[in-house]
Amino acid sequence: MREEKLRTVRTDVQVLLQEAQELFNEAAAATGQKAADLRAKGEEILDRAFIKAQGIQSYVVQTGKEIAATTDDYVQSNPWRAIAISTGVGLLLGLCVSRSCER
Numbered sequence: 001m002r003e004e005k006l007r008t009v010r011t012d013v014q015v016l017l018q019e020a021q022e023l024f025n026e027a028a029a030a031t032g033q034k035a036a037d038l039r040a041k042g043e044e045i046l047d048r049a050f051i052k053a054q055g056i057q058s059y060v061v062q063t064g065k066e067i068a069a070t071t072d073d074y075v076q077s078n079p080w081r082a083i084a085i086s087t088g089v090g091l092l093l094g095l096c097v098s099r100s101c102e103r
Helices: 002-029 032-077 079-102
Strands: none
Touching: 002 032, 032 079
16 A cells, blocks of 8 residues: 555656656747746646645655554563564674675
């Protein structure tokens, strides 16, 4: 579900940016009233992109809060298991870093 939502938003933003790029290319050649119309349309496209970005930002913040709460609940209910897992991960990362520094 999350990947699908992120993929949809990424596609929407890419489409909006392509529209804006085409509009700005057209506006570079235009003058007078047509340039003003194109500028207004460009501002509308950028506003839509900004709204999409705000939507994904709030979604990511909410998801992060849910993940943090779930992790906190797990650590509170299984403190020794959490310590063992974090020690194992730290050991593996330490081994990887030390081997990459030897090369």
